[in-house]
Every structure is written in structure tokens, then in C-alpha cells.
Amino acid sequence: MFQTLISGGALHALQAGTAPAVLLDCRFQLADPDYGTRAYAAGHLPGAHYLHLDHDLSGAKTGCNGRHPLPELATLAARLAALGVGDGRQVVAYDDAGGMFAARAWWLLRLMGHAEVAVLDGGVSTWLAAGGELDTAVPAAQGAVFSRRAPLEGTVSCAEVLANLAAPAFMVVDARGADRFAGQNETIDPVAGHIPGARNHPFMQNLAADGRFKATETLAAEWRQLFAGVPAEAAVHQCGSGVTACHNLLALAHAGLPGGRLYPGSWSEWCSDPARPVEAG
Known part of the structure; x- marks a missing residue:
């Protein structure tokens, strides 16, 4: 189980095994909110699902609760379950910004008590350096049981x-x-x-x-x-x-x-x- 970081080589081996991780593409740019969506469409780690910082990893803004308030956790939990994040399932989040945005997904999953989550150290580039390829196919929703547990954060x-x-x-x-x-x-x-x-x-x-x-x-x-x-x-x-x-x-x-x-x-x-x-x- 990976709980903080995972290397490109370790992820490559994990995805080739019998229990691959659910991959979450968290690429984003503050100055260009649509960047991540375009980058995902152009090529992402095979099987990865895209999570948008503003739409998935943040909640509604009121003008006095900050630029990226926490999302409604019940909504996020349902979204993750639909993507195949089940109890005990390894999750790996990645981006192309040194973990700047993937760390938000890591923290949110831990806030909901999911310990089996890590960030791909080095992001997309380290996956490619380890011999991985990119894909443009959008994976089908898998569905799983995601139980919110005692917060780890x-x-x-x-x-x-x-x-x-x-x-x-x-x-x-x-x-x-x-x-x-x-x-x-x-x-x-x-x-x-x-x-x-x-x-x-x-x-x-x-x-x-x-x-x-x-x-x-x-x-x-x-x-x-x-x-x-x-x-x-x-x-x-x-x-x-x-x-x-x-x-x-x-x-x-x-x-x-x-x-x-x-x-x-x-x-x-x-x-x-x-x-x-x-x-x-």
C-alpha cells in the first residue's frame, strides 16, 4: 500500500499487476482553468479519470469562504465511487506541476478516511521516463462502494x-x-x-x-x-x-x-x- 508518494517505476509495476490502482488526473493551471481538461484529452495515463480542481476538488464559493473551499464530501465520495474508488483500493493522483494539485486530491481522500492514496512523484514525466505511455481513451465508470471513515487529516x-x-x-x-x-x-x-x-x-x-x-x-x-x-x-x-x-x-x-x-x-x-x-x- 502506498500512502504518500509512488515512483514512476513502482506505478508501472502496480498497473501491470492483478490489482491496479485507480488513477486520478489532477492537472490544472490557475491562470487557465480549462488547461487540465485539454491536457487530459490530449493524452493521460491509461485508465485515468480526470478530476477538476474547481468542479470536483472544491465547493461553492460565497465570496467569504476562499477561492477553493472544500467540496461537499458526500458529493465527492459519490463521484469517487462512480470512478471505481472502493474501500481498500489503491488510488494514485498525479499532475504535471510537481504534485501541486494532486496533493489536494490526496488530502481530500485522507480527510474521508481513505488511507490507500498516493501522489505520483514527478507526475506525468516520471511515468513516461519509466516506460509508460499516454492514452486518449476515456475509461468507463466502474462503480464501487466507497465508505467514508474517520478522518485521517x-x-x-x-x-x-x-x-x-x-x-x-x-x-x-x-x-x-x-x-x-x-x-x-x-x-x-x-x-x-x-x-x-x-x-x-x-x-x-x-x-x-x-x-x-x-x-x-x-x-x-x-x-x-x-x-x-x-x-x-x-x-x-x-x-x-x-x-x-x-x-x-x-x-x-x-x-x-x-x-x-x-x-x-x-x-x-x-x-x-x-x-x-x-x-x-
Whole structure:
């Protein structure tokens, strides 16, 4: 069973065996929401189903709950069951952005108690490098029994993050780039800056130069340096909209430092209310 990452070679062997994984294509681009749909149609891992960040992996926006609020879990569970994700079935999510979007699917399945889920380390390119091919056929829905179980991941609300400012009980870690964290070059959200007291760990720092995750010992050392003695389970992770923070949570789980929670609304929810304090620099 793979629970964090899977290599291209290991996935190739798994798909050739008697119990192949259900593959979820999560390719997406924030500046081009239709990119993933086009990329999937042009060629995807054989048997893969496409999940759209906005339509499948996010819920309805109200203007004050962030850019990618969590989806209705009952709806997502039904969608996954229709694609053949059954109890105990291995699931592998992938993209072509270093796991940026696949990590969201990984985290959501774990939120619903499904432990048998991993992200393809290196995405489409590592599949091709391992000798895999792409396909344009859309697989038929298989149908399965997908039972929601006790969550394997946790969340905190905006109110809890706000209360934490006055009585700190957890560390907030922001997965956005250093410039946006500092309040510079903000082009996505209407307000620049970060949650007061938050620490910055851009999610791209989890990756090596080849686009795959760094070695577990390297990840663990870098994250322990950031935590500075704070236990991993005492960290709450956020980003712009609750997507790339899942990448940090995946990296931590892979490094043997699980237990952190997600603030799903993240900065896009936080900054929607001018009464909430903002820090820059």
C-alpha cells in the first residue's frame, strides 16, 4: 500500500499487476482553468479519470469562504465511487506541476478516511521516463462502494486561527511564495500580506531540481529547522486557497512528520474580511 508518494517505476509495476490502482488526473493551471481538461484529452495515463480542481476538488464559493473551499464530501465520495474508488483500493493522483494539485486530491481522500492514496512523484514525466505511455481513451465508470471513515487529516476554522492570535496554541505555516507572503507581487488576492505570526515555507521547497520530492531525511531536516522545536502536529498549514498547503502536508507525511492540520479557507478567506489583521514583510 502506498500512502504518500509512488515512483514512476513502482506505478508501472502496480498497473501491470492483478490489482491496479485507480488513477486520478489532477492537472490544472490557475491562470487557465480549462488547461487540465485539454491536457487530459490530449493524452493521460491509461485508465485515468480526470478530476477538476474547481468542479470536483472544491465547493461553492460565497465570496467569504476562499477561492477553493472544500467540496461537499458526500458529493465527492459519490463521484469517487462512480470512478471505481472502493474501500481498500489503491488510488494514485498525479499532475504535471510537481504534485501541486494532486496533493489536494490526496488530502481530500485522507480527510474521508481513505488511507490507500498516493501522489505520483514527478507526475506525468516520471511515468513516461519509466516506460509508460499516454492514452486518449476515456475509461468507463466502474462503480464501487466507497465508505467514508474517520478522518485521517484535520482542519481548523478561520475563527480558530483568529483566536490563536491572542492565545497561541499552534504555529501557522504559509505555503505561498516568499514574495506574496511578504506582501509583494500579489496578483491573485485583493489584499497583500500574511496572517500575523505565520511562518513561510513555500511548497516548491519540498521539491528537488528534477521536480520530484526531496529525500525524506532532507525534508525532515528542513522542516524541523522551520518548526524550531514545535511538534509537527502543532502546525496549521495554509496557502492562498487551501490547495498548495496540502503539498506541505504531503511532504511532512512522507518525511515522517504527520499530524499537521489544514486551514482550508487560507489567505483568500482570511483577507476577505477587512477586520482581520494583516502583516507584511
